[in-house]
Amino acid sequence: MLTRDRELLKPRTITHNRYVRALRPREQLREVFERLDPAGSARPFRLCLMCNAPLRRIAKDKVGDRAPDGVLQRHKLFVTCDVCQRVFWEGTHWQKMRALMDSVAASSNATE
């Protein structure tokens, strides 16, 4: 568990936890990469942002009205969550997050 709430770190039942010092999300991500080195085991974009359930690939013709028409025309790869039925695609948010993770991983490797 990663948190900035020290009270949440007190129960002994939680064995894997870490206090995060940084305040801003980008610095928090960098801090986590530097201290825990998750890059080797990171599997980004595999879990639903809403319910944390695994995402699975879905054929474009099964997306239906769960993505806007423009998105269906511009993108080939879609994934869905079987819990909330949301559909995700590799749009600009996804690409920005991938670039952010790559840059944080690269800079944390450079400081070793």
Ligand SMILES: [Zn+2]
């Ligand atoms: Zn979901």
